[in-house]
Amino acid sequence: MTESGTRRAGRPRKAVLTRERITANALELVSDSGYEHLTMQRLAKSLGVSPSALYNHVDSKHDLMQWIQELVMTDIDTTIFDTEPLTEALVQWATSYRDVFARHIPLIPIIAVLPVSDSPRTLSMYERVAEALKDYGLAENEIIPSIVALESFIFGSAMDTAAPHDIFDTTNHKDLTPHFTQAVAAQRKTQLNTSDDSFQRGLSAMIAGLLSTGSAS
Template sequence: MARRSVGRPRLPVLDRKTIALAALDLADSEGDSAVTMIRLAKHLGVAPSALYNHVSGKDEVRLLIQDVVMSRVDDVGLKQVVAGEIALDEGLRQWAYSYRETFARYPGLVPLIATLPVGGAPATQAMYESVAAALAAAGVPMRQIMPVIVAFESFLFGSAMDVHAPADIFRSAPGDDEAVTPTLRQALDAQPRSSADHSPNPYANPPFEWGLKSLCEAVMKLVDGKE
């Protein structure tokens, strides 16, 4: 029987993917402020110096977090638009649903990723290229492509966070003067509830679907030259 070698315990093999996944796990569970090189090294069970063989510091780790999240957004529908296989609005819908679902898993990271640059984040750049290429292939004027992307992303980040908003976020609190908000209360009472929605906020889906439909219709008007 072979004898076990005596020496230091075997350390985990580090690479950028391993670091990215560990950083995402740490940021998701404890927040972005917890992702320091010292905390990340402890999370991985290595010395902090070992991380610097793969990343330059916390700023690059943040880009890795962004990339690993963005790589989970499905852009197949957008590529089908470029290939002429489906219409632009359908491709945008597929992408938007995946984007919202992905970020709804990591709502705490939305403020971080929404403000990070895309330079140095190849998976993020590739995702944006897919959106831009689909819009261009469908005939959206080049000057309108970035406004469309920013409008969609603003809507999708907010929609992802709304999945976790309290269902009674607009309700009056005990002691409030309800006479101040009679129209708001009527609107709340009339709001449809999605019976198929099992998210913390059962009212999140209908507004998302309405907003997405409105955005897609606006983009198709750009294609048709009506705006």
Template sequence: MGRPRVPLLSRERIRTAALDLIDRDGLADLSMRKLGAELGVQAASLYGHYPTKDDLLDDIADGITADIDTTFFDTADWRTALMDWARSYRAALVRHPNFVPYLAAGPGAREENLRVADDVYGGLVRAGWPPRTATMIGAAARYVVVGSTVSSFSSGFSDDVTLYDRYPHLKQGAHLLRGRAEEIDSESFELAMGAFVAGLEPRYAALRAGRTSATG
């Protein structure tokens, strides 16, 4: 028998093609019909692997989230672990910015999201943070990560210096931001996360002091 003219479908092949489409055209443009055309098959052929588009998107989300490293909470102090986890989280998201709005919807019932949430929460509680505070720390860090990847602040500026003539402060360098967007966005994220972790330190010290006093 000769080779099939269209390569056999698999969940991995469908998932990869869908993510390539999202990266290229945006999340809103993804449809099963368009994905089928990209793969050289009818849309109906996809439903044997993914009954709905949401099933496909959830599988893509799990694949992206699986790259987020939470092992830092097993080996480092909470400050280092929080920073390194946030960096890993951002790195996973920034590779697929068009997919971030779907990931931002929350953990839901997705396995990998729940794994990450459990590891972060557990690591913070083991470090001595009260459960409620550990939940808020994880949520606040997530706000910083997702906010830093959902859009690029720096690339939103124009290279045309004349646009900023009426703005005395912006005209000094706003036209240069677009060309350095990746650097500025990355360093802005580091600034925000670093300030957040540093801001937690006095609360943690007070918490430890209170426990020491109670023990004494």
């Protein structure tokens, strides 16, 4: 008791768990070490609680990945579909999508095959892209294949951002690869970021091809 007769406020003995805090810690663990190293025990330790306390908030690792999916999808911009022509909107959306997963590359193999049924934000993103493609004039049976094609390219390009600078080095086999070696040298002279330039080049070609069957915007 203090001199005034009131009890001095102290720190809570147990860490307060919220969905937001659990998800943020789980995302950090996956991004640092990969999905295979994310365990409920390790996550509980990072949160300063027991595994049993953690299970009071999340039922399984699968549910946890759904939470992570929801969190990372909040950073993907779909508002540009309200203000930009479709081609430009798709470029900005895809670039935003790639940038998000370039920061969380270990998530790609999991998120790419994770069902979206319990991820409202992911479904909202797909809905906005599908609506824009339909409004443009793309046939309904072409919308999902187009989204999947773009998404596959986005995920691959996000992983490419982590490729080593010398990935195309041909020093030991120049005699076997004269054309490729010259192409690599020519690219280096441009001083462009290979990953970024390749992404934008490929994205523009993909969008032009996918929209070629739709009506003019």
